[in-house]
Amino acid sequence: MMQIYRVALREYLENVKTKGFWIGILLFPGMLWMLIELPQFLEERGIPTRHVVIIDRSEDLGEIARQRITLLNRKKVLTSLQTHISKATAELREQMMEDQEIDTGQLLDQLEKGLEQLSRSDVEINPFSPNQLVKLGDLIPEQMLLNDVQWAQFKKLALSQLPADAPPFTEPDLRFREVPLIDDVSLQNSNEEIEEQLKPYLRGDKLYKNGDEEIELFAMVIIPANALDRDHDVRFWSSNLADTDLLDAILAALSEEARDREYSRRGIASDVVAEIASLRVRAENFDPNKEEGDERVGIRDKIRQYVPIGFVYMLWIAIFSISQMLLNNTIEEKSNRIIEVLLSSLSTNQLLMGKVLGVAAVGVTMQFAWIGSLIGILNLKAGPSATWVADLIAAVITPELLLGFVFYFIAGYFFYAFLFAGIGSICNTIKEAQNFMGPLMLLMMVPLATMTFIPNEPNGTIATTLSWIPFWTPFVMMNRMAASPPEFEIYGTAVVLLVSVGLVFLLSARIFRIGVLRTGQPPKLLELLGWLKSRTP
Amino acid sequence: MSSPIELRNVTKTFGDFRAVDDVSFTVPAGTVCGFLGPNGAGKTTCIRMMLDILRPTSGSISILGTPRALDVRERIGYLPEEKGLYKKMTATALIAYFSMLKGVAPAVAKKTARELLERYGLGDFQNHKCEALSKGMGQKVQVLASIAHDPDLVILDEPFSGLDPVNQGVMEEVIRDIRARGKTVLFSTHVMSHAERICERIVVIAAGRIVFDGSVEKARSLLPTIVRVRGTGAEAALAGLAEVTEALPSSDGREGVLELRLREGANPQELLKIAFEQGVALEVFEVVDPNLHEVFVHLVGEKAREAAFR
Numbered sequence: 001m002m003q004i005y006r007v008a009l010r011e012y013l014e015n016v017k018t019k020g021f022w023i024g025i026l027l028f029p030g031m032l033w034m035l036i037e038l039p040q041f042l043e044e045r046g047i048p049t050r051h052v053v054i055i056d057r058s059e060d061l062g063e064i065a066r067q068r069i070t071l072l073n074r075k076k077v078l079t080s081l082q083t084h085i086s087k088a089t090a091e092l093r094e095q096m097m098e099d100q101e102i103d104t105g106q107l108l109d110q111l112e113k114g115l116e117q118l119s120r121s122d123v124e125i126n127p128f129s130p131n132q133l134v135k136l137g138d139l140i141p142e143q144m145l146l147n148d149v150q151w152a153q154f155k156k157l158a159l160s161q162l163p164a165d166a167p168p169f170t171e172p173d174l175r176f177r178e179v180p181l182i183d184d185v186s187l188q189n190s191n192e193e194i195e196e197q198l199k200p201y202l203r204g205d206k207l208y209k210n211g212d213e214e215i216e217l218f219a220m221v222i223i224p225a226n227a228l229d230r231d232h233d234v235r236f237w238s239s240n241l242a243d244t245d246l247l248d249a250i251l252a253a254l255s256e257e258a259r260d261r262e263y264s265r266r267g268i269a270s271d272v273v274a275e276i277a278s279l280r281v282r283a284e285n286f287d288p289n290k291e292e293g294d295e296r297v298g299i300r301d302k303i304r305q306y307v308p309i310g311f312v313y314m315l316w317i318a319i320f321s322i323s324q325m326l327l328n329n330t331i332e333e334k335s336n337r338i339i340e341v342l343l344s345s346l347s348t349n350q351l352l353m354g355k356v357l358g359v360a361a362v363g364v365t366m367q368f369a370w371i372g373s374l375i376g377i378l379n380l381k382a383g384p385s386a387t388w389v390a391d392l393i394a395a396v397i398t399p400e401l402l403l404g405f406v407f408y409f410i411a412g413y414f415f416y417a418f419l420f421a422g423i424g425s426i427c428n429t430i431k432e433a434q435n436f437m438g439p440l441m442l443l444m445m446v447p448l449a450t451m452t453f454i455p456n457e458p459n460g461t462i463a464t465t466l467s468w469i470p471f472w473t474p475f476v477m478m479n480r481m482a483a484s485p486p487e488f489e490i491y492g493t494a495v496v497l498l499v500s501v502g503l504v505f506l507l508s509a510r511i512f513r514i515g516v517l518r519t520g521q522p523p524k525l526l527e528l529l530g531w532l533k534s535r536t537p
Numbered sequence: 538m539s540s541p542i543e544l545r546n547v548t549k550t551f552g553d554f555r556a557v558d559d560v561s562f563t564v565p566a567g568t569v570c571g572f573l574g575p576n577g578a579g580k581t582t583c584i585r586m587m588l589d590i591l592r593p594t595s596g597s598i599s600i601l602g603t604p605r606a607l608d609v610r611e612r613i614g615y616l617p618e619e620k621g622l623y624k625k626m627t628a629t630a631l632i633a634y635f636s637m638l639k640g641v642a643p644a645v646a647k648k649t650a651r652e653l654l655e656r657y658g659l660g661d662f663q664n665h666k667c668e669a670l671s672k673g674m675g676q677k678v679q680v681l682a683s684i685a686h687d688p689d690l691v692i693l694d695e696p697f698s699g700l701d702p703v704n705q706g707v708m709e710e711v712i713r714d715i716r717a718r719g720k721t722v723l724f725s726t727h728v729m730s731h732a733e734r735i736c737e738r739i740v741v742i743a744a745g746r747i748v749f750d751g752s753v754e755k756a757r758s759l760l761p762t763i764v765r766v767r768g769t770g771a772e773a774a775l776a777g778l779a780e781v782t783e784a785l786p787s788s789d790g791r792e793g794v795l796e797l798r799l800r801e802g803a804n805p806q807e808l809l810k811i812a813f814e815q816g817v818a819l820e821v822f823e824v825v826d827p828n829l830h831e832v833f834v835h836l837v838g839e840k841a842r843e844a845a846f847r
Binding site: 336 | 585589607616618623624626637639640682683
């Protein structure tokens with residue numbers, strides 16, 4: 001026992017000291033941070049103002065396009081205004097919550113009620129970003145955004161509500177800005193001529209002149225005189241094929257205009273159309289598994305359905321990365337011939353057990369660090385309101401889910417760890433190991449591939465079948481946890497998994513015992529089978 | 538008290554290959570025993586069986602009175618043939634780790650590790666990572682790791698390989714120190730001069746079989762004593778004697794020196810006496826004891842060559 005502990009302790013300390021471990025630990029929160037920060041960062045600073053030339057051959061369609069550009073610009077300002085207000089009032093809101101002694105349960109209920117109401121209006125809801133459940137921009141009517149006076153008043157009003165010590169608000173750069181044609185290109189020229197003349201600017205070969213400043217030209221839009229007719233297309237020139245926001249917005253505005261005109265031509269009032277179009281049939285979700293009177297499926301239940309996916313991801317990454325560590329370690333000991341000294345001090349089983357336990361401890365440390373940093377980042381990001389973010393997590397992660405995670409982590413880890421250690425023991429270099437790893441990797445890819453569709457049919461044939469195969473039991477069962485699979489399957493697959501773990505241990509210990517002392521070529525498959533049969537090393 | 542190492546009719550086969558064939562020998566307590574043999578003779582296989590890393594196909598082994606070396610592992614020190622260290626561990630930590638695996642308490646293990654490094658000239662490298670040590674230093678660290686728990690029986694597989702002459706000297710010193718504390722040492726080598734200097738006993742194995750087991754003196758006596766003489770009339774007086782089996786010009790290249798191989802058990806003093814009686818004016822009279830190197834080549838030469846071409 002003492003021997004196993006010593007081996008495990010050394011394995012743990014040595015792994016914790018490696019760069020790989022710390023990269024692993026820091027990578028996850030780093031990526032999480034990026035995931036949260038990047039979109040906002042890109043929205044605020046990432047995309048520079050894009051300059052566009054609009055050639056308007058029609059009477060009034062150009063104006064409609066320009067209005068849409070203004071709308072896009074002001075919505076961007078609104079978004080950053082919202083962030084600014086949220087940051088500036090964070091303390092205030094926290095104080096309010098404390099004063100009113102609102103507890104998280106109430107808050108969740110309120111949130112649910114609010115979401116319910118919102119879902120009955122035509123506002124888009126994003127249940128995964130509770131901080132931005134509703135974009136402010138969607139609540140303010142377009143007429144107000146387009147009216148310069150009202151827009152200025154609105155901004156002033158919004159900012160005047162902030163506490164006195166709030167930092168000043170700086171407006172972000174415009175998203176799109178129209179620039180006039182340069183002097184040597186005349187509007188009198190034909191479209192083809194203008195296109196030819198502007199191509200070097202659109203390709204980025206030349207900088208475009210706008211008054212005194214030199215800018216990069218993002219796009220040129222040519223709106224033909226009869227753009228609203230079916231067979232006259234808007235011509236959109238740009239080297240950037242990825243950013244279609246501008247074109248989409250202009251097309252949407254023109255299409256709207258086309259419809260409006262068609263409605264009035266046929267004598268239909270357009271507001272009647274809008275009213276009819278807004279008609280929606282809604283549904284309420286019920287879950288027969290829930291207790292009577294409480295069967296309505298709320299936002300919590302929906303999130304809960306997806307939580308296992310997160311767990312499966314974590315399980316997979318953890319098992320995969322720490323099994324790799326074990327493989328590398330075994331190969332190092334083997335190629336260094338340290339293994340012989342070790343084997344004069346302890347039995348192969350003790351060595352195998354010690355290594356697997358030590359590396360498991362590394363994995364657990366990593367998991368704790370990840371969960372800790374997840375909560376930490378949420379706290380930091382969501383600001384003072386984080387208590388309810390953390391509580392939201394607590395509300396959707398049930399004890400069964402956690403228990404399942406712990407069980408499947410341990411069982412799954414041991415299953416793969418013994419396999420990897422066995423492989424490591426018969427290989428002298430990582431390169432040799434790769435031959436054996438190929439098939440194993442393919443096996444490990446299966447749960448990743450099925451992960452997204454299993455929640456759709458958690459008790460279907462595929463999910464049930466995969467659950468019984470020990471290679472995938474931990475992942476697939478974890479995936480199905482939220483859908484309360486039949487008890488028979490939970491316990492049955494657990495027994496199969498545990499038995500398989502024992503079996504893999506015995507087989508690996510045997511291969512390990514012979515393999516670690518072997519040098520030269522890795523054994524052929526037939527030879528391996530021979531080892532499994534032999535009793536003495 | 539039983540001997541620390543006892544092998545009785547031990548055979549080990551790997552598939553069709555007989556690596557060790559009916560080997561029996563014992564090493565008495567408190568001796569330094571050289572385990573000699575050419576490459577591929579079965580030395581390492583024997584040692585691994587003694588340590589219970591491999592099990593014999595047939596025959597029995599007793600180590601410190603028990604058949605399972607793992608049961609007495611805290612009393613055994615082992616240096617394997619192929620040397621390797623954990624690259625990222627410091628010298629002190631590594632020595633301490635291995636002796637902790639042998640059951641030494643952590644604090645004691647660390648203290649002993651420092652003392653040992655100090656004593657054998659590695660005091661300055663206590664906190665260096667093993668990857669920063671030279672090959673020779675690394676090997677010393679590993680030897681120290683194998684004896685840090687003060688074992689009663691030390692088994693060293695090729696401890697001298699890869700060491701420069703100075704460090705070979707240190708290695709010999711380590712072995713003598715262990716013996717001075719009354720412990721038993723078995724070490725394998727194919728370099729005879731070390732065995733000659735520090736062993737009381739040698740066991741020679743070739744192609745899996747024991748070809749010699751006994752004291753260094755007994756080994757030497759396997760080869761005829763050689764007497765080198767120069768002097769007027771020496772050849773006429775001595776070459777034809779019954780004690781002399783062969784008379785050849787000396788192999789050391791000196792002008793006029795004659796090399797006489799004596800019959801087994803013959804006394805060189807007899808030759809000297811006869812030379813005086815015959816009135817030979819001796820300029821050179823040297824008795825050359827065969828060294829172990831020659832004994833070794835004599836014992837295993839044919840088999841080693843066979844093995845090399847197998």
